[in-house]
Each structure stands twice: as structure tokens, then as C-alpha cells.
Amino acid sequence: MEKRELLDLYQTMQTIRKFEFQTSKSFAEEIVQGFVHLYIGEEAIATGVCANLNRDDYITSTHRGHGHIIAKGADLKRMMAELCGRETGYCKGKGGSMHIADTDLGILGANGIVGGGFNLACGAGFSSKMLKTNQVCVCFFGDGATGTGASHEAMNIAKVWKLPVIFVNENNLYADSCRITDGLASESTADRALAYHMPHYSIDGNDVLTVYETAKEAIERARNGEGPSFIECKTYRWRGHFEVEPETYRPPEELKLWKSKEKDPIARFEKYLLENHGVSEEEVKQIKASIDKEVKAAVEFALNSPLPDKSSACTDVYTDIVEEGRA
Amino acid sequence: MRNVFFSEAIRDAIRNEMLNDPRVFCIGEDIGRVGGSFGVTAGLYKEFGEERVRDTPISEQAIVGLSAGAALTGMIPVAEIMYNDFMLCAADQIINQAAKFRYMYGGGMKVPMVVRMAVGGGLQCAAQHSQSLEAFLVHIPGLKVVYPSTPADALGLMISSIRDENPVMFFEHQLLYQVSDNVPDGFEPIPLGIADVKKEGSDITIVATGLCVKKSLDAAELLAKEGINAEVVDPRTLYPLDKETIYRSLAKTRKVVIVTEEVKRGAWSAEMASNIAEDMFESLDKKIVRVGALNTPVPFTVSLEEYVLPQVNNIVDAVKSVF
Incomplete structure (x- = not known):
């Protein structure tokens, strides 16, 4: 990968994180209302997958969707305006x-x-298959979703009909408050794909380059008419299931571990770029500053709408x- | 004019749309090689091939959910759910997904899809293959609900349903499939939301749906012998609902009986009755009367099933109760 492309990945991950921290802040200030489920900690997955997609490729997202949507190219202003109900x-x-x-x-x-x-x-x-457009669809979902009947009906038919779908599982270890070991009969969510004879992977979801390379392979397979694949990306969410959740079900030391420099997908990638690709502290600083500006503008846009x-x-x-309407 | 079975009329409509628009495809259990459990799609598999007439595994969620996704991305699915009872397996896909997309995503999406399903009892299929669940779907904003009673209506309404840009739930009564009648030549669509006066009369309005239209017409014949001239109105689509035609009839007759095959508790007929009470109270000379199934699951054996479902004599009695 060229340095420019690597920096694009970095920029997307940082954009997601900064947007999400802003959302958290705005939620606390009661500017953003309703339920918000933040993607902080999982940025490498949406970023690494969507970097392989064309503009007209499809994604389906989840309740924890801001990251997917930003990575697919959405406008932060219109996103923040929606969170603010404008x-x-x-x-x-x-x-x-x-x-x-x-x-x-x-999207x-x-x-x-x-x-x-x-x-x-x-x-x-x-x-895509019927209209011969060669588009693929990435289906993002959490570990909890692998417990739904809908997921099994879909994976089965996707395989039988060789549909160009890539099932990307973000296994953050908790389905709401249910720990994966209490909710999954198999060792890994990727085991689900075994039942459907689907190519499957179980990878470090906090390593953006691994995500990128794995998704590339699965997406190429789909585009070549070879049918669906399943990628389990192991990760962790830094926030509760939703904002202001009274989080009582996760051990604090577990959260601390996943937030450490060794596990944090952004800190890891930043270190990698600085050490291996001649990226300077100054470049990183500039990227961060430009994102801060963009996020600030998004909030202003929302509040002025x-x-x-x-x-x-x-x-x-x-x-x-x-x-x-009402009379 | 030509004489066709109800099932053929639906097939002809689907075939016509498939010939005219390559985006239209059929999807469902047993609809391809064997032509559907009630024979509606017979011949389409041979004519259009397995790509456009898709036999599926027994996966109602996949049938409807995949259809909804395909509808969002350029195709026009005509999905078959074998019995409306099985529609409940796909309730999330219909109610939380297809019905909501356009609204919750801010109006940028269109969901042009049809879900066809057999409805009603009378074939001794018992509690899980005989329900009338149309009210369940009328309750959901975002869905249109169609329920024809004749081959001609089935043909014209199916064409409109396939051409509609919203999810349309299309109910087909099990006992109507083998009813034949004249249909007009050609493929003229019948717009959704227009009721049809099946028999003109002056003394009472009978609003009826599906198989109960036929039963109500039979009842009207018996009533005529007793000097009661009933008007029978078939709304044909339960949503959008042509209140105007129904109210015009009511303003004339000043009496109304509503006849549907659903259990009366929480029924579409109750919705119809409350609409009439809200809008037309002053025009009524007598209380609104409803005829429906008893509030039980549909039983198996023929004597019990006949007792539970509304019959012609129940309609006659109901009408006479307001004279």
C-alpha cells in the first residue's frame, strides 16, 4: 500500500473516533437525543473493509452504525444533523x-x-447478480446477531444462490450485556459459517491492515461470482452498549486492557505508520486538526439547521x- | 371477455408484468418446479426459467427480507408466502423492515414489492393454515393491503400491486382459487383504493371482503325473496380504503352490516365499524352489525369449522336483526 492510502485509512479511523467522541459529548449536553450506540474501539473494521469497496457497492449496517457509514463516505454534517433531529x-x-x-x-x-x-x-x-452490475454487498453485524434465526436463513440462501455478500462480524464479546461465552455455543462466530460451507476467517479486528487484506480477498471472491464469505473480526467496544448505560457487566481490567496502546486500533496503526512508513508526528497532528475542524463544522451545521x-x-x-395530520 | 379461474387471473397478471419488465421476478416455496401450492405460478418456471422464478428453502424471513433488499436495489419481487399464517415467521421483515424503510430512512427509498399469501379457511386445514390475518397488516403504516374477491379484480389489482412503488400485501382466499368468472380482455390495472359495488340495493349496505363477498351476494339473493334489497360493497383494498364509495352507499341505505372471515376481536371489520361510527353516525338508522368468525382458532373437522367461520345464514340473520 502507498503511504497516501495508508494515511487515508488512518484518517478514516480518526474521523470515526472523533465523530463518536463528539457524539458522546453532544449526547451528554442533550443536543443529541434518543439512543446512541458508539463505535469507539472498533474503527479498524469499518475502515479496513470499506476501503475495498466502490462507491456503488452496498453495505448494511447496525444499531452501532456510525463507523460503517463514515467509512462508506457519508457526510458528517448530514449525519450530525440527523443525530440532532434536524x-x-x-x-x-x-x-x-x-x-x-x-x-x-x-448505504x-x-x-x-x-x-x-x-x-x-x-x-x-x-x-447485483440479476442485473449483472458486479456490485457486492457487505453485511456488518455484531456477535449478538449470530443468535438470530434471520442470520441463518440469510447465510444459507446466500451460499445456495452464490450471492456476492460478505458477512462481516464485529465480535466485541458482548451482545448488549450477554457475554459471548454465555451466548454462543461455538468457540468462534466464524464456526457458524462452517455449517454453510462458506469460506471463513477469524481475525484481529483491531489491526486495520489485516482487516483490509482479508476483506479484499473475500470481496474479490464475491465479485468473481464465487459467492459469500464470513469474516469474524475480534474487537471490543470502549463504551457501553449505549451511551449512559450503567455498565455493570464488564470487568474494569478488561476494558483497560482493550484501551491500552497495544490493543487500541488507532494507537497501534499510528505507531506502525510512524515506525515503518516515514510518517511524521507533524503529519499526524495535521490530520487530527483537520478532522477536529470538520467535526466542529458538523456540529455547527446541525445546530444551525x-x-x-x-x-x-x-x-x-x-x-x-x-x-x-392532527386537526 | 374470457373465463378464467381466480388462480389463473393472478398468474396472467404476473406473467404480463414479467413479460413487460425484466425486473419483475417470483420468489417463494414450491413456486417453481411444481407451480405453487395452489397452482398460481404454474408454467412460469418453464417460461421464464429458474433465475426469475425462484424456489427457496423454507425460510420465510429470507423470502421477504431478500425481496425487500432486492426491491431497494432495482428489482421488483413478487413473493409468495404459502399461507398467511406463515407470514408471521417473516413478521420482522415485513413490519420492521419493508414497511419502515421509506419513512425511517427519510423518504429516499422505494420498496416496490408484492407479498402474496393464501388466507382464510374452509379446507379443513385447522388452526395454523386457515387464519385471516389481514387486520394485522392493515395496522402497519407503510403497507398497502389488497384482498380481491373475483378473478377480474385479482387480475387488475395484481397488475397495480406489481407496479406500485410501496410494499403491497396481497391476500388470496384459499376457496377462491378454483372459482372461475369472466375477466376483461387485456391487462388493464385496477387502481388500489377503489371499492366496487358488487350488487346495487337500497335497503341495507353489506361491506364484505374476500370469500365473504360471495357469501354476502348469496345472502342478498335470499334476502331479496323476503323483500330486503341489499347493496353489497367490496372495498377490494383494505388500505388505502375507499371510504367515499362505502359512505355513499350508507348515506343511501342508512343501515350497515360488515362481513369478514376474521375473528371479530381486533378485526379489520372493527376498524371499518369505528370509521363509520366516527364519520357517519348521523346517517345511520340502526346500530352497526358485524359478522365474523368466532373468537377461537379455526378448528379442523368440517362441522366445527363451518360453525366457527361466518356462513350465509349468519349474514341473513345479521341483516334481519336490523329490520
């Missing part, structure tokens, strides 16, 4: 954090139902019917 947001204030989508970028939406993206992703892969007109609550239910 008219200029991605969903015009009708969706919020769990439902950001942008079909122009192939088929964050999804509030765990496992909700699986069959959708198969549908997108099916369209109007709330949606009440009448808009009755539109977009159907393409051709406006529902009745």
Missing part, C-alpha cells in the same frame, strides 16, 4: 442514530433490529399517500 439530516429527522442511510453511497441503512441487515444484504446481492416542519411527519410513509 431537517437537513440524512433522514430529515425521522430516523436518528439507528437509521442513517444514503442510497447514493450504497442501505443502519438498522435498529439486531440481525436486520442479513436478508436485506442478500437482496442487494441478488439484485431548522427542526423539521411538523407536517413532514405525515409524508414519506408511502410514495403516493400523505397521511392525515
Whole structure:
């Protein structure tokens, strides 16, 4: 990889993290409302996978979706505006954090139902196959989603029909509060793929280059008409399942370990770039500063945007019917 | 004019749309090689091939969820769920996914898909293959719900449903598949949201859906012998609902009986009744009467099933109760 491409990966990871810390802050300030599930700690996965995708390739995302959406190229301003419920947001204030989508970028939406993206992703892969467009679809999901029936119906049909879908599991060890060892009958989520004779990987999800290379292989397989793959990316979320969750189920020393320089995906990659690719402290500083500026501008954009007109609550239910409002 | 079975009318509509639009495809259990459990898709597999007429594993979530994803990305699925009872296995895909996409993602998406399903009892299939669950889906903003009662309506409404840009739930009564009737030549769509007066009358309005339209027409014949001239109105689509046609009839007859095959508790007929009570109370001379199934699961043996489901004599009695 060229230095420029490596720095792009770094920039994406930092953008996700800084956006998420800002979201956390804005949530505490009650500017951002509702539920927010932050992606901090898992940045290498969305970044490494999406770096292999074309603009028109599809992704399905999850309740913890900000990272995927940023990595697929979404506009931070429209994202933050949506989190703040503004008219200029991605969903015009009708969706919020769990439902950001942008079909122009192939983002088929964050999804509030765990496992909700699986069959959708198969549908997108099916369209690509039928319309011969050579697009692929990446389905992101957490370890908890592997417990849903929907995931198994989807993986089975994806394999039988050789759909160009890549199942990317972000195994952060906890399904809400349920520890993986209490919720998974197998050693690894990748074992699920064994049942469907699907090529599968179990990798360090906090190493962006490993994620990148593994996803590259799986995506090429899908694009070549060889069907789906499954990638288990082992990772950890730094925040609770959702913001302000009274976190009682994780040992503090476990969190400390995953936040250490040796485990943190961004600190690790930064060190690697400084030591191996002639990247200077100054370059890193500049990247961080430019992201800070971008995130700040996103918040300003959101706060300067109007709330949606009440009448808009009755539109977009159907393409051709406006529902009745209050008298 | 030509005379076709209800099942053929649906097939002809699907075939016509498949011929005209390469994005249209069929998906479901046993719909390909064997042509569907009720024979609706017979012949399509041979004509269009396995790519466009897709036999699936027994995976209702995959059938509907994949269809929804395909609809978002350029295809037009016509999915078959064998019985509406099995639709419950795919409830998340229908209700939380397909119905919500356009709204929760801010209006940028279209979900042009049809989910067809057999509905109702009468074939001694018992509690898990005989329900009438249409109210369940009428309750969900984002879905359109169609329930034809004749081959001609099935043909025209299926064409409109496939061309619609929203998820359309298409109910087909099990006992109607083998009913034949004239349909017009050609493939003229019938717009969703337009009721049809199946029989004109002046003394009472019977609003009925699906197989109950036929039963209500039979009841109207018996009532005529007793000097009661009933008007039978079939809404044809439960949402969007053509209140105007129904209310026009009511304004004329000033009496109404609503007849559906659902259990009466929480039924679409209750929704219809409350609409009438809210909007047309002053126009009514008598209380609103509903005829439906008893509040039980559908039993197996024929005598019990007939007793539980609404029959012609129940409709006659209901009408006479307001004279």
C-alpha cells in the first residue's frame, strides 16, 4: 500500500473516533437525543473493509452504525444533523442514530433490529447478480446477531444462490450485556459459517491492515461470482452498549486492557505508520486538526439547521399517500 | 371477455408484468418446479426459467427480507408466502423492515414489492393454515393491503400491486382459487383504493371482503325473496380504503352490516365499524352489525369449522336483526 492510502485509512479511523467522541459529548449536553450506540474501539473494521469497496457497492449496517457509514463516505454534517433531529439530516429527522442511510453511497441503512441487515444484504446481492452490475454487498453485524434465526436463513440462501455478500462480524464479546461465552455455543462466530460451507476467517479486528487484506480477498471472491464469505473480526467496544448505560457487566481490567496502546486500533496503526512508513508526528497532528475542524463544522451545521416542519411527519410513509395530520 | 379461474387471473397478471419488465421476478416455496401450492405460478418456471422464478428453502424471513433488499436495489419481487399464517415467521421483515424503510430512512427509498399469501379457511386445514390475518397488516403504516374477491379484480389489482412503488400485501382466499368468472380482455390495472359495488340495493349496505363477498351476494339473493334489497360493497383494498364509495352507499341505505372471515376481536371489520361510527353516525338508522368468525382458532373437522367461520345464514340473520 502507498503511504497516501495508508494515511487515508488512518484518517478514516480518526474521523470515526472523533465523530463518536463528539457524539458522546453532544449526547451528554442533550443536543443529541434518543439512543446512541458508539463505535469507539472498533474503527479498524469499518475502515479496513470499506476501503475495498466502490462507491456503488452496498453495505448494511447496525444499531452501532456510525463507523460503517463514515467509512462508506457519508457526510458528517448530514449525519450530525440527523443525530440532532434536524431537517437537513440524512433522514430529515425521522430516523436518528439507528437509521442513517444514503442510497447514493450504497448505504442501505443502519438498522435498529439486531440481525436486520442479513436478508436485506442478500437482496442487494441478488439484485447485483440479476442485473449483472458486479456490485457486492457487505453485511456488518455484531456477535449478538449470530443468535438470530434471520442470520441463518440469510447465510444459507446466500451460499445456495452464490450471492456476492460478505458477512462481516464485529465480535466485541458482548451482545448488549450477554457475554459471548454465555451466548454462543461455538468457540468462534466464524464456526457458524462452517455449517454453510462458506469460506471463513477469524481475525484481529483491531489491526486495520489485516482487516483490509482479508476483506479484499473475500470481496474479490464475491465479485468473481464465487459467492459469500464470513469474516469474524475480534474487537471490543470502549463504551457501553449505549451511551449512559450503567455498565455493570464488564470487568474494569478488561476494558483497560482493550484501551491500552497495544490493543487500541488507532494507537497501534499510528505507531506502525510512524515506525515503518516515514510518517511524521507533524503529519499526524495535521490530520487530527483537520478532522477536529470538520467535526466542529458538523456540529455547527446541525445546530444551525431548522427542526423539521411538523407536517413532514405525515409524508414519506408511502410514495403516493400523505397521511392525515392532527386537526 | 374470457373465463378464467381466480388462480389463473393472478398468474396472467404476473406473467404480463414479467413479460413487460425484466425486473419483475417470483420468489417463494414450491413456486417453481411444481407451480405453487395452489397452482398460481404454474408454467412460469418453464417460461421464464429458474433465475426469475425462484424456489427457496423454507425460510420465510429470507423470502421477504431478500425481496425487500432486492426491491431497494432495482428489482421488483413478487413473493409468495404459502399461507398467511406463515407470514408471521417473516413478521420482522415485513413490519420492521419493508414497511419502515421509506419513512425511517427519510423518504429516499422505494420498496416496490408484492407479498402474496393464501388466507382464510374452509379446507379443513385447522388452526395454523386457515387464519385471516389481514387486520394485522392493515395496522402497519407503510403497507398497502389488497384482498380481491373475483378473478377480474385479482387480475387488475395484481397488475397495480406489481407496479406500485410501496410494499403491497396481497391476500388470496384459499376457496377462491378454483372459482372461475369472466375477466376483461387485456391487462388493464385496477387502481388500489377503489371499492366496487358488487350488487346495487337500497335497503341495507353489506361491506364484505374476500370469500365473504360471495357469501354476502348469496345472502342478498335470499334476502331479496323476503323483500330486503341489499347493496353489497367490496372495498377490494383494505388500505388505502375507499371510504367515499362505502359512505355513499350508507348515506343511501342508512343501515350497515360488515362481513369478514376474521375473528371479530381486533378485526379489520372493527376498524371499518369505528370509521363509520366516527364519520357517519348521523346517517345511520340502526346500530352497526358485524359478522365474523368466532373468537377461537379455526378448528379442523368440517362441522366445527363451518360453525366457527361466518356462513350465509349468519349474514341473513345479521341483516334481519336490523329490520
